Amino acid sequence: MEFPRSSGVLLHPTSLPGRFGIGDLGEYAYRFVDFLQEAEQSLWQVLPLGPTSFGDSPYQSPSTFAGNPNLISLDVLVGDGYLTNDDFSDLPYFPKYRVDYGPVIDYHNQKLRLAFERFKANVDADAKADFDAYCKANSAWLDDYTLFMAIKDAHDGKQWTAWSDSALIRYEAAAVQAARSEHADAILYYQFTQWVFKTQWTKLKAYAAERNIRLMGDIPIFVAHDSSDVWGNQDLYFLAEDGNPTVIAGVPPDYFSETGQRWGNPLYRWDVMKQNGYAWWLRRFETVFELVDLVRVDHYRGFQAYWEIPATEETAVNGTWVDGPGSDFFEVVVEKFGELPIVAENLGVITEKVEGLRTEFGLPGMQVLQFAFDGECGSNLFLPHHHPQNTVVYTGTHDNNTTYGWWHSNETNDGIQACVAKYTGQSQDRLDVNIHKELLRMASSSVAHTCIIPMQDLLGFGADTRMNTPGQAGGNWAWRFGEEELQNQAKYDLAQITRLYSRHPDAKNERVNY
Secondary structure, eight states: OOOOSEEEEEOOGGGSOOTTSSOOSSHHHHHHHHHHHHTTOOEEEOOOOSOOOGGGOTTSOSOSSSOOGGGSOHHHHHHTTSOOGGGGTTOOOOOSSBOOHHHHHHHHHHHHHHHHHHHHHHOOHHHHHHHHHHHHHTHHHHHHHHHHHHHHHHTTTOOGGGOSOHHHHTTOHHHHHHHHHHTHHHHHHHHHHHHHHHHHHHHHHHHHHHTTOEEEEEEESSOOSSSHHHHTTGGGBOBOTTSOBSEEEEEOSOSSOTTOEEEEEEOBOHHHHHHTTTHHHHHHHHHHHHHOSEEEEETGGGGTEEEEEETTOSSSSSOEEEEOOTHHHHHHHHHHHSSOOEEEOOOSSOOHHHHHHHHHTTOOEEEEGGGSSSSSTTTOTTSGGGOOSSEEEESOOTTSOOHHHHHTSTTSOHHHHHHHHHHHTOOHHHHHHHHHHHHHHHHHHSSSSEEEEEHHHHHTOOGGGOSOOTTOOSSOSOBOOOGGGGGOTHHHHHHHHHHHTTOSTTOTTTSOOO
16 A cells, blocks of 8 residues: 655544543544644554553553543533533533543443433434444444343443353353343443444544544454453454453564563454455454554464463463464455555564565554663664665664653663764753754654654653553553643744655655655
């Protein structure tokens, strides 16, 4: 696929401002699109958009297909007639710069339930027809997801392997059908929230498209065990008779952790998936391509080989590499979709075979500048003068410290800081203040066709605004910025740099053909 020379900002919608304790798809999402347009950007990259569960992580969701109901704008529901401003007279205090997930989820669920009751009582014919069409078009995943959530609610949130009915645990047809009747109203509620999410997201996506802003999503290669994806498709995973995984996903010891990362996701039975033409994966891509214009595939290397950990292990140290589906899988995906609007996350333990699988299908990889300054100064392949054109350059990702936080932490040593000074030609004193600006300029000047800057790096924020620390159980995914930052001078500085390095939307006639 041809990727235009462009740049954008990485910001999950939960990090947007707003009065309900979490960013949503309302006013500030639209104002952020305006912010991107004023900054001459072409991309808005987000994290996975699904509902969250364990640890509030968007990478651990009860459904890889569903949308996060906490992103639904309650203000927009007022405009739709399902809520009123009087319904918010009980609005509690929510922190401005952090998401306090427990109270936020409880409040949103309460208001969404109220909106649902009014929807049932007062829905007009056009809305009812649109709702019915949505449910029919998405039944392949929506039926399982809504039933799964309804049963979980009836079991006080217990994971599906701990439900009281063993026939339901095994997803036996008669038990599933009976449960659909028993939980019909709860199922309808979850259908309603998904319809509202998709409606609000579709309008936001159209608004962005009108302003030449493309949306970039994120697909985690693996799914959560406690999900409708696994419960409703148990034959596609390595599970014991009780439904629990026998082997799980993770990565061996690396930059982020001395004991590796034990993610805990069940592993796919790729041989079974191949027998039905990878139908589940094709449906997964089809669903995400409806939401976004291009997508980052997290842990792409797992398609070539993945780290298999016995489920009994407490860390990721004692695992083994197992071959993934490789080219066979992507040939089927290309046959279905043609050119793939996919960015391959190729960080970590990357081999020639992994890179071969990526380049075979012309997929861009990733370069992270925070990784570029260790080793012999000038030789690191993450440095801009080594970048291939078909790549996406980041100052850092959601798993990194902010650039300012990275510079002022023990993640950098004297050698790294000396290399940055040598490479940029800047003094230590200047870098102590402007390190985020130097790496932003470096990323934008790269020959890489796409440049993505985390919002925290654009604003020069410190380690306290970090989005995620791999291996840390709590305190992640909570950062938000204030509405005052939408007028930050950094917006205009970014526009100048974007124009200087020919990444602005109308720069196609200025660029050199590589």
